[in-house]
Amino acid sequence: MIRDAERTRKRLLEAATAEFAELGIAGARVNRIAEVAGCNKAMLYAYYGSKDQLFDAVFTAHVAEFLERVPFDAADLPGYAGRLHDYFEENPHAQRLAVWYRLERPGSAxxxxxxxxxxxxxxxLARAQADGVLPDHYPPAALLALVQAVCTSWSSMNPEFDALAPAGREQRRAVVVDAVRRLIAA
Known part of the structure; x- marks a missing residue:
């Protein structure tokens, strides 16, 4: 039987994405990842080197997918905010991966x-501020951090908060878009 290396890599990434999103790096087990992917641990190590390198490959693939699905437009931050909110609502595993990345990899390369x-x-953002498209009352790094925090606010709240949040996804999205619009108001 001929092995399909690309297909095996894809299955490993899919299995690892689910495992890492659910359990983080420390909780993930290469045995489970290999089993779900339908291959042995040796293949996982041959393709990715280590569990940490596998997580890096998963997270890098996540970033690439995110960039494709959520285009950034400094001239339309409210539109970006709506797209980012939608992405995390539709892909809760993506936010969990980002949280695990921040929690478990703070000092890593x-x-x-x-x-x-x-x-x-x-x-x-700096270019849009210099061109007068965006106000400059926040430096670009602070503005980006605030926009991203607003966009992920609903999906990052404790489950107990669900009863207090606007019931519909469209209502939550409207709040996010409006908040970013107000944030960049001159």
């Missing part, structure tokens, strides 16, 4: 994919 995204977005 920075992933090029994340560094590049941040650099590009901060440059876009």
């Amino acid at each position: 920075h992933l090029d994919a994340v560094v590049g995204v941040n650099r590009d977005r901060l440059a876009d």
Whole structure:
């Protein structure tokens, strides 16, 4: 039987994404990932080297998918906010991966994919501020942090808060878009 390396890598990434999103890096088990992917641990290590490197591959793939599905537009931050809110509502595993990344990798080597995204977005925001498209009452890094925090506010709340939050997804989205619109008001 001929092995399909690309298919095996894809199955490993899919299984690892589910495992890491649910249990984080420390809780994830390579045995389970390999079993769900239908291969042995040796293949996992051959393709990815270690559990940490596998997580890096999962998170890098997550960043690539995110960038494709949620385009950033410094000239339309409320529109970006709505798209980002929708993405996390539709993909709760994505937010869990991001949380695990922040919790379990704070001192690790920075992933090029994340560094590049941040650099590009901060440059876009600085350019929009210099061109007068956005007010400059917050530096670009603070503005990006505030926008992202607003966008993920509903999906990052404790479950007990659900009873207090607006019932419908569209209502929550409208609040996010309005909050970002007010944040950038001159």
